[in-house]
Amino acid sequence: MSRTVLDLWVGVFVLVGIGALFFLALRVGNLAGVDLSETYTVRAQFDNIGGLKVRAPVKSAGVVVGRVDSISFDTNSYRAEVSMSIASRYEFPRDTIGLILTSGLLGEQYIGLDPGGDFDMLQGGDRLQITQSAVVLENLIGQFLFDRSGTPAD
Amino acid sequence: MIAGFLRTLGAMAIDGVWRLGVVARFFGLLLRYSGQSFLRLHLTIREIYFGGVLSFLIIAVSGLFVGMVLGLQGYETLQRFGSGDALGVLVALSLVRELGPVVAGLLFASRAGSAITAEIGLMKTTEQLKAMDMMAVNPIARVVAPRFWGGVISMPLLAAIFSMMGVLGGWLIGVVLIGVDGGAFWSQMQSAVDFRHDVLNGVIKSVVFGVAVSLIAVFEGYDCTPTAEGVSRAITRTVVSSALTILALDFILTSFMFRGMS
Numbered sequence: 462m463s464r465t466v467l468d469l470w471v472g473v474f475v476l477v478g479i480g481a482l483f484f485l486a487l488r489v490g491n492l493a494g495v496d497l498s499e500t501y502t503v504r505a506q507f508d509n510i511g512g513l514k515v516r517a518p519v520k521s522a523g524v525v526v527g528r529v530d531s532i533s534f535d536t537n538s539y540r541a542e543v544s545m546s547i548a549s550r551y552e553f554p555r556d557t558i559g560l561i562l563t564s565g566l567l568g569e570q571y572i573g574l575d576p577g578g579d580f581d582m583l584q585g586g587d588r589l590q591i592t593q594s595a596v597v598l599e600n601l602i603g604q605f606l607f608d609r610s611g612t613p614a615d
Numbered sequence: 616m617i618a619g620f621l622r623t624l625g626a627m628a629i630d631g632v633w634r635l636g637v638v639a640r641f642f643g644l645l646l647r648y649s650g651q652s653f654l655r656l657h658l659t660i661r662e663i664y665f666g667g668v669l670s671f672l673i674i675a676v677s678g679l680f681v682g683m684v685l686g687l688q689g690y691e692t693l694q695r696f697g698s699g700d701a702l703g704v705l706v707a708l709s710l711v712r713e714l715g716p717v718v719a720g721l722l723f724a725s726r727a728g729s730a731i732t733a734e735i736g737l738m739k740t741t742e743q744l745k746a747m748d749m750m751a752v753n754p755i756a757r758v759v760a761p762r763f764w765g766g767v768i769s770m771p772l773l774a775a776i777f778s779m780m781g782v783l784g785g786w787l788i789g790v791v792l793i794g795v796d797g798g799a800f801w802s803q804m805q806s807a808v809d810f811r812h813d814v815l816n817g818v819i820k821s822v823v824f825g826v827a828v829s830l831i832a833v834f835e836g837y838d839c840t841p842t843a844e845g846v847s848r849a850i851t852r853t854v855v856s857s858a859l860t861i862l863a864l865d866f867i868l869t870s871f872m873f874r875g876m877s
């Protein structure tokens with residue numbers, strides 16, 4: 462086989478291979494999704510984080526704006542300390558509320574940000590003052606049973 | 616009786632370590648003469664053609680069928696839990712993390728690795744390597760290094776092609792044939808597959824497998840007993856030890872990469 466034909470096929474092969482890598486990165490992976498190259502870190506404390514995991518999305522109005530960086534337990538307040546990085550181009554007021562929500566009935570848990578009305582914006586290293594814990598299914602069922610037992614039988 | 620058994624065991628252990636040392640020295644020589652072989656780049660390009668381009672078809676077809684089977688089997692199971700929409704996540708994660716690099720590596724070892732061993736082994740048997748040495752042509756720079764680097768370059772590309780064809784196969788079965796919602800298929804996949812954590816780790820795996828398979832293939836060829844039987848044994852050893860090495864390395868790499876993952 463002549464050299465030029467061989468070079469041509471190798472060129473095609475390398476191009477297809479790199480194309481496949483791009484396909485995996487852009488179409489299969491979420492590289493094209495939220496750009497997390499420039500971020501700022503915000504921390505928050507929750508009474509109960511339920512099943513929240515590291516790398517879980519941080520969403521506002523359903524749009525992914527960041528990811529959870531780390532989760533730890535604060536022995537002073539006995540609450541969960543969650544640190545999340547948010548893309549720099551998204552700014553939120555200081556009095557933004559952090560909630561732990563569930564996508565779907567049994568889906569993964571994520572942090573929802575509910576923007577407040579403050580004129581000052583959150584800076585890197587700030588702390589969310591108002592948070593709402595995850596809904597724990599057992600507590601919910603317990604509450605429901607408790608309520609039922611309180612109502613008189615028809 | 617016991618002394619004899621222990622002696623056999625000891626001899627086996629010493630042999631194994633000795634052989635590992637020979638491989639390491641061979642690898643060192645290979646790296647040392649790689650620069651020389653890169654000066655004649657068309658040698659490496661030629662090996663990418665024989666190792667990579669000619670493996671393209673088997674890799675692409677296998678990838679497609681593995682993806683299609685994943686689509687069928689995955690849907691069967693996921694549907695029982697009412698989460699058939701998560702089919703894309705299942706197909707993509709299992710391909711990108713594990714099946715892509717591993718199955719492509721196994722196919723590459725049996726398709727290209729065995730050919731490399733046979734070629735180098737036959738060159739040794741017909742004393743072509745010695746003749747090169749006589750003509751002051753370094754056989755490691757001229758024969759071994761281009762085949763090694765050809766394999767190392769081809770392997771990640773083949774693994775990526777395998778994963779891509781697999782995802783397309785899963786899409787073909789899941790979305791086109793069974794009727795999973797296409798939007799849910801892709802969007803759930805995209806939100807669950809992380810570029811650095813899943814895709815890049817898969818690429819790292821395939822590079823490691825490429826180095827391992829290519830090194831085993833060129834070494835077994837270079838080291839074979841220069842007889843017809845010796846060459847055939849060397850080819851068998853290439854395929855067997857490549858497969859075992861890939862599976863063992865995969866376990867080690869996985870336990871480092873995905874340990875403590877949610």
